[in-house]
Amino acid sequence: MAPLLAACVSAWRNPVVCDCGWRPAHPPARLASLRSDPTSPPSGPLAGNQGQFPIVHNVTVTEGGTANMTCRVEHNDNTSLQWSNPAQQTLFFGDKKALRDNRIELVRASWQELTISISEVTLQDEGLYTCSLFTMPIKTAKAYLTVLGVPEKPQIDGLTKPVMEGDHITLTCVTSGSKPAADIRWFRNEKEIKGAKEVNASGKTFTVRSSLQLQVDRSDDGVAYTCRVEHVALASSPHQATEVLEVHYAPRVEITHSSVFPQEGQFLKLECVSKGNPSPDPVLWTKDGGELPDIDRMIVEGRELIITSLNKTDNGTYRCEASNHLGTSSAEYVLYVYDVPTTMPPSSALPTQPTTPDIAFFDPHGTKSAATGVVRDPNALEQSGPDHALIGGVVAVVVFVTLCLIIVLGRYLARHKGTYLTNEAKGADDAPDADTAIINAEGNHAHAEEKKEYFI
Ligand SMILES: *[C@@H]1O[C@H](CO)[C@@H](O)[C@H](O)[C@H]1NC(C)=O
Ligand SMILES: *[C@@H]1O[C@H](CO)[C@@H](O)[C@H](O)[C@H]1NC(C)=O
Ligand SMILES: *[C@@H]1O[C@H](CO)[C@@H](O)[C@H](O)[C@H]1NC(C)=O
Ligand SMILES: *[C@@H]1O[C@H](CO)[C@@H](O)[C@H](O)[C@H]1NC(C)=O
Ligand SMILES: *[C@@H]1O[C@H](CO)[C@@H](O)[C@H](O)[C@H]1NC(C)=O
Ligand SMILES: *[C@@H]1O[C@H](CO)[C@@H](O)[C@H](O)[C@H]1NC(C)=O
Numbered sequence: 001m002a003p004l005l006a007a008c009v010s011a012w013r014n015p016v017v018c019d020c021g022w023r024p025a026h027p028p029a030r031l032a033s034l035r036s037d038p039t040s041p042p043s044g045p046l047a048g049n050q051g052q053f054p055i056v057h058n059v060t061v062t063e064g065g066t067a068n069m070t071c072r073v074e075h076n077d078n079t080s081l082q083w084s085n086p087a088q089q090t091l092f093f094g095d096k097k098a099l100r101d102n103r104i105e106l107v108r109a110s111w112q113e114l115t116i117s118i119s120e121v122t123l124q125d126e127g128l129y130t131c132s133l134f135t136m137p138i139k140t141a142k143a144y145l146t147v148l149g150v151p152e153k154p155q156i157d158g159l160t161k162p163v164m165e166g167d168h169i170t171l172t173c174v175t176s177g178s179k180p181a182a183d184i185r186w187f188r189n190e191k192e193i194k195g196a197k198e199v200n201a202s203g204k205t206f207t208v209r210s211s212l213q214l215q216v217d218r219s220d221d222g223v224a225y226t227c228r229v230e231h232v233a234l235a236s237s238p239h240q241a242t243e244v245l246e247v248h249y250a251p252r253v254e255i256t257h258s259s260v261f262p263q264e265g266q267f268l269k270l271e272c273v274s275k276g277n278p279s280p281d282p283v284l285w286t287k288d289g290g291e292l293p294d295i296d297r298m299i300v301e302g303r304e305l306i307i308t309s310l311n312k313t314d315n316g317t318y319r320c321e322a323s324n325h326l327g328t329s330s331a332e333y334v335l336y337v338y339d340v341p342t343t344m345p346p347s348s349a350l351p352t353q354p355t356t357p358d359i360a361f362f363d364p365h366g367t368k369s370a371a372t373g374v375v376r377d378p379n380a381l382e383q384s385g386p387d388h389a390l391i392g393g394v395v396a397v398v399v400f401v402t403l404c405l406i407i408v409l410g411r412y413l414a415r416h417k418g419t420y421l422t423n424e425a426k427g428a429d430d431a432p433d434a435d436t437a438i439i440n441a442e443g444n445h446a447h448a449e450e451k452k453e454y455f456i
Pocket of ligand 4: 207
């Protein structure tokens with residue numbers, strides 16, 4: 001029970017979070033007074049005078065809106081209630097209007113309640129309003145009327161159209177009239193970015209300015225920069241302003257090609273990928289600094305150069321050039337027409353990834369990779385590094401030569417040993433007698449030893 005009690009006491013201090021099922025029937029008086037509206041006097045038996053106290057609440061209203069000011073008395077013995085404004089002018093005394101201001105109207109008047117409304121509220125209406133109960137002595141309660149200043153629609157300044165790439169620009173977004181000061185957030189295509197905020201007070205309201213310094217890049221072309229004004233008076237529909245950047249930049253050119261190892265007789269397409277604003281068009285193709293030599297086989301279509309059937313005479317440097325009023329850019333492609341391999345690999349593998357003779361060189365069997373149908377990506381060879389390939393090749397050659405030597409040596413020894421045995425046998429067979437056989441055998445033996453020494 002003790003921990004439960006502790007939890008409940010802490011929950012009473014923080015009434016929003018109470019996870020226990022049990023509550024004291026009457027919270028301690030000290031806590032009750034903390035929880036009640038500080039602008040209203042304590043109620044209940046401790047307060048005395050049978051609860052004849054006016055109870056009011058603070059009111060917050062947006063500029064231009066209507067504020068209802070309510071004053072209540074729980075037990076009233078027919079004593080009048082009165083509302084007065086921050087300047088101590090009486091607005092209503094019971095149901096009697098006291099101040100000539102047609103924005104102020106009576107909503108409800110009874111012994112228990114006096115409610116008035118103030119419409120078209122301005123910032124000047126803000127302040128402490130007093131409800132008085134004319135007992136002896138007079139009892140009062142004060143309610144604060146807070147008026148929120150609505151920020152004006154923002155405007156983005158500092159943008160020229162178009163902007164040149166590399167220019168430094170400062171976008172500023174200003175909104176005035178907010179109270180309290182509004183918040184300004186910047187977004188680059190929905191993604192939030194940080195601006196520098198500056199707040200100045202002007203009278204009761206604030207002017208908020210946020211600036212964004214940018215060095216314009218080509219990637220900013222077509223990008224929307226949004227300044228969003230957030231404020232309590234705007235609830236969930238913030239004001240915003242958006243500007244779309246138009247960035248002008250000189251073209252940048254790049255050539256893409258359809259084949260990594262163009263071979264004689266093949267088709268080759270080069271594309272001049274040029275980006276620039278304003279768009280550079282058309283592009284200009286040249287070969288080795290001059291015009292394209294063979295108009296029949298070399299077809300220019302828009303940004304593309306198509307060579308229908310490659311010939312070794314097509315070797316050379318191809319250049320494409322694009323320009324707009326901001327500048328000119330070019331890119332080069334060095335064409336090297338490869339031989340058609342003498343033995344054709346399976347047709348499906350040939351066009352995009354033909355093997356180079358270099359790979360065949362490392363094959364210890366001396367057959368061309370292309371012929372065996374093994375297709376290796378030349379880029380993969382490059383990635384593995386020339387050192388590895390070289391070492392592999394050397395090792396393969398050394399192993400191959402060593403194997404050959406061992407085989408040749410083995411064969412030679414085997415053949416010689418056979419001869420020796422045959423001679424010995426022959427010597428024994430051919431000899432007419434044992435002596436001759438021994439002589440023959442000895443002679444052969446000596447001869448074999450000589451040979452052995454020679455070999456060792
Ligand atoms: C003020 O009181 C009137 C009458 O009860 C009601 O119609 C109106 O909605 C109230 N206005 C506000 C802002 O509470
Ligand atoms: C309060 O006023 C009502 C009529 O408005 C009257 O009937 C009642 O007796 C009065 N009460 C007191 C305590 O004066
Ligand atoms: C009412 O507003 C006044 C002035 O802003 C403040 O001091 C007081 O605490 C507020 N009362 C309540 C119950 O919010
Ligand atoms: C704020 O005040 C300073 C100094 O008076 C001025 O330089 C600046 O421009 C003002 N900023 C705004 C947002 O009004
Ligand atoms: C390449 O061009 C030369 C000269 O123009 C021509 O003689 C030759 O037949 C061509 N080769 C091929 C494969 O088209
Ligand atoms: C073109 O390059 C190839 C490489 O495959 C070379 O054999 C040929 O001699 C070159 N032709 C000219 C005209 O440079």
